Amino acid sequence: MALKGLSKQQGHGPRGKKAVLLLNLGTPDAPTPKAVRRYLAEFLSDPRVVEIPKLLWQLILHGIVLRVRPAKSAALYQQIWTEQGSPLMDISLRQRDALRALLAEQGSEVRVELAMRYGQPSVSSVLQQLHSDGVDAITVLPLYPQYSAPTTGSAFDAVAKELMGWRYLPSLNFINSYHDRPEFISALAASIRRDFEVNGKPQKLVLSYHGMPERNLHLGDPYYCLCLKTSRLVAEELGLQEGEYMNTFQSRFGKAKWLGPYTDATMAQLPTEGVKDVAVVCPAFSADCLETLEEIAGQNREIFEHAGGERFRYIPALNDDPAHIDMMAKLVAPYL
Numbered sequence: 001m002a003l004k005g006l007s008k009q010q011g012h013g014p015r016g017k018k019a020v021l022l023l024n025l026g027t028p029d030a031p032t033p034k035a036v037r038r039y040l041a042e043f044l045s046d047p048r049v050v051e052i053p054k055l056l057w058q059l060i061l062h063g064i065v066l067r068v069r070p071a072k073s074a075a076l077y078q079q080i081w082t083e084q085g086s087p088l089m090d091i092s093l094r095q096r097d098a099l100r101a102l103l104a105e106q107g108s109e110v111r112v113e114l115a116m117r118y119g120q121p122s123v124s125s126v127l128q129q130l131h132s133d134g135v136d137a138i139t140v141l142p143l144y145p146q147y148s149a150p151t152t153g154s155a156f157d158a159v160a161k162e163l164m165g166w167r168y169l170p171s172l173n174f175i176n177s178y179h180d181r182p183e184f185i186s187a188l189a190a191s192i193r194r195d196f197e198v199n200g201k202p203q204k205l206v207l208s209y210h211g212m213p214e215r216n217l218h219l220g221d222p223y224y225c226l227c228l229k230t231s232r233l234v235a236e237e238l239g240l241q242e243g244e245y246m247n248t249f250q251s252r253f254g255k256a257k258w259l260g261p262y263t264d265a266t267m268a269q270l271p272t273e274g275v276k277d278v279a280v281v282c283p284a285f286s287a288d289c290l291e292t293l294e295e296i297a298g299q300n301r302e303i304f305e306h307a308g309g310e311r312f313r314y315i316p317a318l319n320d321d322p323a324h325i326d327m328m329a330k331l332v333a334p335y336l
């Protein structure tokens, strides 16, 4: 059997160049039902993302989900779309450019590329390009601070799936989590502190993480525990006492029980308990996206205010904050 995806160059063996591959989730090409459908079809067909028997899920996915959700999601994407396109893509490209510039400034000759797990630029196209350019040592940095199987695990699958057919394999490093790395915690704490300096300390800081079915936790996924650890370390660095902050989980999908407490239910509840001034930060997102800009800064703000909340502010993701880019450089430094 012929090996898959072999270009002529793949026979040439080592040529000593190194690369860093930043990986994120991906986003639709356009805020239209058609483009969102294409994106969701790829995303939601990933067995790491939806863990129910394949045949049953394919029936539900194609019979219901992909008929209804693309139009609804496209309307939400339209609310956050800018002249630069999807915020997740725009910010990811800026992160790549900033890391390139920083590593070059530090005297490193390493290549820095961006790939997306779903959609473009695909993991396989970027890996093939690196190979044909003579790169034979790759450090993969999935931009998910807390390891989870649906995100980090799936990013690894995409890399492994492409490399499976290669005759000559590059050296590989894979950074699986950075939820408790001091550089990550201090970048996050500094961005929260900046908000507190401008807007005052809120009654409560809500750390809202992307959710996951609770079942995954019981099956051994460490994500929930890693999220709580990030929060504890950030709270320690900010000197917050218990009661001054809390963890919630957002972006539920489907009818199963997900990790809780749910962010939206919490936003409806807090004002009834006398908490009328909150700041929300989303430490599972390395870049702002639909789930932060529309769901948190949009929907959850409305829920909070509707329930009697008076001050709501969303603290942006670390995006291309220099401390964030510096953290990335430190994470990959041992491998360059």
Ligand SMILES: C=CC1=C(C)c2cc3[nH]c(cc4nc(cc5[nH]c(cc1n2)c(C)c5CCC(=O)O)C(CCC(=O)O)=C4C)c(C)c3C=C
Pocket: 025, 026, 027, 028, 049, 050, 069, 073, 086, 088, 144, 148, 150, 151, 210, 211, 212, 213, 223, 251, 253, 284, 285, 288, 289, 290, 291
């Ligand atoms: C269906 C199950 C899902 C799991 C499990 C899940 C986990 C998970 N996701 C992120 C980060 C992001 N998710 C984003 C969007 C998004 N997520 C799901 C579903 C699951 N995510 C869907 C269906 C969507 C698409 C949007 C929609 O139709 O509602 C995004 C934003 C993408 C964008 O284009 O802006 C990010 C980022 C994490 C960290 C995570 C961890 C458990």
Ligand SMILES: [Fe+2]
Pocket: 210, 251
């Ligand atoms: Fe998600």
Ligand SMILES: [Fe+2]
Pocket: 251, 252, 290, 291, 295
């Ligand atoms: Fe959402």
